Amino acid sequence: MANVLFISEQFLKDNTVINTNVEFKQLRPTIMAVQDMQIQQAIGSPMFDELKTQVIASTLTAANQTLITDYLQPAIMYWVLADSPLLLSYKFTNKGVVSLNSDNAVNASLNEVNYLAQNYKKKAEWYTERVTTYLCANHTLYPTYVGPVPDGGITPNQNEYTSGLFVGRRPTQQRLSGNGGGIDIFKEPYGCDC
DSSP, X not given: OOOOOSSOHHHHHHHSSOOTTSOHHHHHHHHHHHXXXXXXXXXXXXXXXXXHHHHHXXXXXXXXXXXXXXXXXXXXXXXXXXXXXXXXXXXXXXXXXXXXXXXXXXXXXXXXXXXXXXXXXXXXXXXHHHHHHHHHHTGGGOXXXXXXXXXXXXXXXXXXXXXXXXXXXXXXXXXXXXXXXXXXXXXXXXXXXX
């Protein structure tokens, strides 16, 4: 299937700290990798392929347009920001890997670059978890999210956090009715039991 981007150069440059002088050809491979490695992992191969097919044919359903615009694009944006600091700081040339510098700027240290990447990775994980929560809550609108996965396909991952301490989703609270005291009890933690 053809390479399809769910996010545009204009969206990235309008909504991030990526400078307008950064050439899109430097970001495109990162966007493709993010979509394949992070987004496909979150939504599964069947839904990923459906979205790509609809984007190519310009036949996005209203539900899929909402998914891409309101949920996937912010996640992709932060994953690109998490992966870009190293990409934009170092280049592969015929002389080896080089660090770029400028007469008017000071290069960030590797520790600073790694800090930036980790900061954006946390945000990317949060936005990707938001995608999963949305899809679970609206699974009836997205049958390919909960449907069978063909052999060799990727099953949707329902836990996007990979760093730090994650102790599960917060349980929902439900007030007992007719008990006079309004005691709060916890239901089972929500998740996608779709």
